[in-house]
Amino acid sequence: MQKKVLQICLLACALLLPAMVPMAAQASVQAPNVVLGTGTDKVDVTSRFRGRDILVFGALSHSGEVIVVLRSPDSAVAVTRKTQMGPIWITGKKVTVSQFPGVLLINSSASLDKILPAAGRNALGLDPRGILEKAKYEPELRDKAAWESAVIAAKERQGTYQVRSESVTIQDGRLFSTHLHLPASLPLGTYELGVYLVNHGKILAQSQQKIDVQQVGLEEWIADYAEHQPWLYGVVLTLFLAFLGLGLGIVMQRKS
C-alpha cells in the first residue's frame, strides 16, 4: 500500500519535472529549487498509536545531496542520576533540561559530515550534541557533558532522536524520497519538516512544511479533561469506578 503511494508520488514528481527542466537548463540564471511533498500533513495520536512512517518526497532542480529534517516543538525532560550508597542504588540529583526539540529525525542521502561542514550542521540544528549544549539546565551543572550524553543516548533509545545516513534515495539526480519513522511516544504540536539541497558543503535550496501531531478522539478528550479539570476528572473517574465495581460485582453474584 505504501509502495503504491510512493509510486503515485514519484509519478506526480515526474510530471512536475518537465516544468523544472527548463529551469534546470538555465541553472546559471534560475535559482536552485526544491519541491517538497509528504504522504500526510497531519498525524493523529490515538490510544492505538504505535509510531508511524511518514513518506517525504520531492523534486530537485539541481543535483546534490538531500537532507530531510523533522523537528518537534521544544519540550523538557527530567534527568535523575542514580548513585550507589552502600549496596543500595539511590536517586541522586534531578536536573530539568528544557528548550530543545523533543523529536529530531534527520534523514540524508549521504553521511552528514560528508555533506555539510560542522558549522553548517550546527547552524541548521542538525547536531544533537550542539542542540543539547544550547538547552537550558536547571539547576546549572558543572559536569554538563555527561548529562548531555545521557539525554542524547536516551533519546536515541526511544527513537525520538534519529540520524539516518543514506536513507534518502535520489533518482536520476532529480527525484528524492525517504521515510521518517515517528516513534510511538512523542510530544504533540506542530512539527517542522525541512528539506535541504546541498552541494559542495553549501545549501543551494530549501523548503519547509508543517506537520501537525495531535491527540484525537477519546484520548484527547480524557487527557485534556484530566489536565485542565483534574479535580472534576478525579471525582467523576472515582465515582465511575465505584459504580462499575458495584454493578459488575452484583451481576456476577446474581449469576452464581
Add this chain to the structure above:
Amino acid sequence: MDLYLPIAHMDINIAMIVGFGLIVGFLSGLTGVGGGFLITPLLIFVGVPPLIAVGTGAAQIVGASAVGSYAHWRLGNVDMRMAIVLLIGSWTGGLLGVHVAKILEQSGHFGLVVSFLYVGLLGFIGISMLIEALMAVRGQKKSKPVQEKKTSWVDRLPWQMDFPVSGLRTTILLPLGMGIAVGVLTALMGVGGGFVMVPIMLYVLKMPTKVVVGTSLFQLLFTTAEVGILQAGMNHAVDPYLALALVIGSIFGTQFGARLGARMPGEQLRLVLALVVVAVAVKMGLGLVIPPEHVFQVTQVL
C-alpha cells in the same frame, strides 16, 4: 493489545493489566486478604511511573471494594460510628500523604521511597503470613492467650466513646491514629491498608470479627476514594485505562477465587499468598541493589 495510556504517556499491553487484576483478585478472593499491595508493585515492574502506579492503585481499590462494602453495609456489619472516626483520621492522613508524595516526586525521590516502603512492608507482611501459614499447615494451632475482659492500656486512654454496633466502649484516639496511618499508606503506597487495620481492630480494640471485616472494608472504600481524587487533582497520577482494566480484572478474579476458595483448604492458600508476597518484596529489594542498566534516567516532563 497495546494501548497508549493518556495519563501515564506510555504504551502498555492492556490485556496484561486485566490479567494482573484477575490474578490479584483471584488471590484476594481465595484468601480473603485484599490485594492492593500487589497491584502497585506489578505496575511498577512493567514500567508505569511509581507515582501513577500508586495513584492508580488506590483508585482501582475503590472499584474492587465497592461491592463488598455494599454487601456488608446491607448486612449491618458496619459500625458506622467507628467508620466515621476512622475516616476522620484516614482522610487527614490521605491529604497529608498526597502532599508528601507531591513533594517527593518533585525532588525525584518518590520512586526510591516507594521501593523502600514496599520492601519493608511486604517483607513484614509476607514473613508473618508465612510463619502463621506454616504453623497452621503443621497443625500447631496458635495457642490463643485467654482474652479476659481485663482493663488494658487502651481502656485507660482519654476520649472514651460508646460503639454500640461493636458492643464496646473504647478511646477514639487509637482509631484516629490508626486512620491517619492508613491514610498515609494509601497515599504513598496505593494500598487499602486492611492488613494494618484488621489485626488492630481484632486484637487491640477487640471488635467482633464480622464487624471488623465490614467496617474496615467500608472505611477503606472511602479512604481510597478520597486519595484517588486527591492523586488525580493534585498530582495528575490516576490513569483511567489502567484503573478500568484493573477493576474489571479484579472483580472477575475475586468471584472465581471466592468460589474456588470455599472448596479448598485455607491454610495452604494462605501459604501460597505468603510466598507471592515474599517474592514481590524480594524482587523490589533486588531492584534497589542491582546496578541499574542506565545510571541516568530520562523522563519526559509534561
